[in-house]
Amino acid sequence: MDYKFNDEQQLVQETVRQFANERLEPVTEKMDSEDYFPMDLFKELGELGLLGPTIPMEYEGAESDYITQGIILEELARVSPAFALSVGAHSNLTVDNIYRNGNDEQRSRFLPKLASGEWMGALGITEPGAGSDALSMKTVAKEEGDYYLLSGSKTFITNASIADVSIIYAKTRPDLGAKGITAFIMPMDLKGVSTGKPFDKMGMRGSLTSEIFMDDVAVPKENIMGSVDQGHKIVMSGLSIERATLAAISLAISKTALDIALKYSIEREQFGKPISSFQMIQEKIANIYTETKASELLVYWAINEVQNNHRSNKEAAASIMYASELSTKHALSSLQILGGYGYTKEYKIERFARDAKLLEIGAGTNEIRRIIIARDLVKSR
Numbered sequence: 001m002d003y004k005f006n007d008e009q010q011l012v013q014e015t016v017r018q019f020a021n022e023r024l025e026p027v028t029e030k031m032d033s034e035d036y037f038p039m040d041l042f043k044e045l046g047e048l049g050l051l052g053p054t055i056p057m058e059y060e061g062a063e064s065d066y067i068t069q070g071i072i073l074e075e076l077a078r079v080s081p082a083f084a085l086s087v088g089a090h091s092n093l094t095v096d097n098i099y100r101n102g103n104d105e106q107r108s109r110f111l112p113k114l115a116s117g118e119w120m121g122a123l124g125i126t127e128p129g130a131g132s133d134a135l136s137m138k139t140v141a142k143e144e145g146d147y148y149l150l151s152g153s154k155t156f157i158t159n160a161s162i163a164d165v166s167i168i169y170a171k172t173r174p175d176l177g178a179k180g181i182t183a184f185i186m187p188m189d190l191k192g193v194s195t196g197k198p199f200d201k202m203g204m205r206g207s208l209t210s211e212i213f214m215d216d217v218a219v220p221k222e223n224i225m226g227s228v229d230q231g232h233k234i235v236m237s238g239l240s241i242e243r244a245t246l247a248a249i250s251l252a253i254s255k256t257a258l259d260i261a262l263k264y265s266i267e268r269e270q271f272g273k274p275i276s277s278f279q280m281i282q283e284k285i286a287n288i289y290t291e292t293k294a295s296e297l298l299v300y301w302a303i304n305e306v307q308n309n310h311r312s313n314k315e316a317a318a319s320i321m322y323a324s325e326l327s328t329k330h331a332l333s334s335l336q337i338l339g340g341y342g343y344t345k346e347y348k349i350e351r352f353a354r355d356a357k358l359l360e361i362g363a364g365t366n367e368i369r370r371i372i373i374a375r376d377l378v379k380s381r
């Protein structure tokens with residue numbers, strides 16, 4: 001079994017690969033050293049029509065599919081996993097989410113500006129006290145006339161400090177627990193919204209991650225996404241799409257780890273020979289290659305499963321769990337092949353190793369993913 005992309009998907013792959021190599025690569029060092037997000041490049045991606053791959057053209061989308069979304073994230077992440085992460089939070093968590101769960105009026109109001117890159121999007125589920133147990137969130141939304149007043153805070157929100165719009169989940173019926181959550185589309189310029197200074201992270205630098213504080217923010221009722229108290233369903237359906245497509249970032253890290261290891265090991269000589277001729281180096285290269293190929297099949301298979309059924313929970317969880325653990329291993333293995341040079345910034349593999357770890361944590365940790373897989377399997381018996 002292999003994945004053959006169709007003509008349209010291959011064209012997207014070539015376009016993004018060229019964009020990543022020519023436009024993104026030159027700023028990756030600045031992104032990492034200064035935690036700088038290249039907003040101009042984000043907008044360029046919008047002009048290329050690549051920020052709304054899964055939504056219809058009438059909303060400035062590309063009317064394509066989740067495989068295309070995976071291809072875009074993979075090609076960006078071959079050069080910058082951090083840029084891909086921010087694009088994923090925008091295109092997938094915000095744009096695709098509003099299209100799937102918003103009404104026609106909300107689609108017309110928000111999607112063209114988001115998909116064209118005029119606006120940037122974010123999504124806030126996680127709170128300081130509610131991470132893996134996300135549905136235990138404490139942010140509340142109290143009904144008042146034509147508005148809901150949102151109070152509370154979100155943390156670790158990708159793009160928060162530079163977003164124009166954020167999807168925020170809040171408890172409209174705290175007494176109902178997980179069943180009393182509602183999703184709101186919250187413009188970030190509303191009175192009472194503020195964001196923290198971006199976290200100084202180990203990796204994924206340049207993808208800005210911040211807290212969002214809400215102090216009686218009046219969000220109009222017309223910005224409720226889906227039905228009141230039904231937000232938990234939106235959270236759950238979105239998580240599988242998010243996991244399946246984000247796994248493409250891990251896959252990209254494995255591929256880049258292999259590229260860097262191969263190039264270096266052929267050029268580097270010790271004991272009068274290229275180190276690629278040493279069997280212990282060959283073992284590492286062969287393992288990265290084989291496991292990356294397995295990861296590739298799993299990643300695109302799971303995206304396809306999610307395309308057909310948004311609730312493909314175990315498939316999406318398995319894909320990102322496997323791909324993320326391998327990408328951390330592959331980045332470190334490649335770094336080892338580069339010896340002392342791998343430990344410097346010059347060869348870039350240390351950045352990919354730092355970036356790789358995030359995919360084992362974000363969008364639900366690998367422990368939670370294992371729980372989802374086992375629970376679904378047991379339930380199906």
Ligand SMILES: Cc1cc2nc3c(=O)[nH]c(=O)nc-3n(C[C@H](O)[C@H](O)[C@H](O)COP(=O)(O)OP(=O)(O)OC[C@H]3O[C@@H](n4cnc5c(N)ncnc54)[C@H](O)[C@@H]3O)c2cc1C
Nearest residue numbers: 123124125126131132156157158209361362363364365367
């Ligand atoms: C860079 C970055 C970007 C992010 N972007 C976003 C975003 O855009 N939007 C958003 O809403 N969130 C975002 N997150 C948050 C992310 O989803 C959470 O960090 C993640 O869900 C884990 O929550 P936590 O950090 O509170 O860890 P905790 O839930 O406190 O977990 C701590 C440890 O306990 C383990 N654990 C917890 N429960 C169990 C259990 N039942 N069984 C076994 N082990 C368990 C976990 O696996 C982990 O190892 C981001 C995080 C990071 C780091």
